[in-house]
Amino acid sequence: MGGTAPADAGYVKGSKHRVAVLRRLAQSPAIPKEIKTDTDRPYSRVSDAVDDLREQGLVELLVPEEQTKGRLYALTDRGEECWEFMAENGMIDG
Template sequence: MNDEWDEIGYVISSNYRTEVLGCLANGPATPSRIADETDISIAHVSRALQELRERSVVELLVPEDRRKGRIYGITEKGDRVWAEMDAENLID
């Protein structure tokens, strides 16, 4: 659980990461769909996805070399992090 608190702290330190993770908690999505649903620029969404991927909270669900139609999903670790954030009322 200590590792998850580290991840929670990392996620909630950025509104962009929190919004992107929340969107993916509802199901897999493309960066453009996340941008549309969250009203965040595609550049910020892409950066947040990259940061969350580096922490194994989200994953790319299509081949790495695909440039269009990249679909991201939440990992099991991401699910646990999001559930704990929700349980602790850390989500606006």
């Protein structure tokens, strides 16, 4: 497991919204509307969490930055390592 996974996991755990978004994207890439529906979170919380996770290098945008509709997000390799670390260490509920 990479050296950044524990630090990344701690960062993600600092927000239940970041945990929810990471959990959803661990299943498959998704657009914000799907993330909102699947996590039962307001758009503002989904948007903030996605932005935070992108800045941390855990989530990436799969379409061109200028595309405003159908902005598809996915976990980066680092995001996948973080999620695996969290799962293996009992850091996620459910």
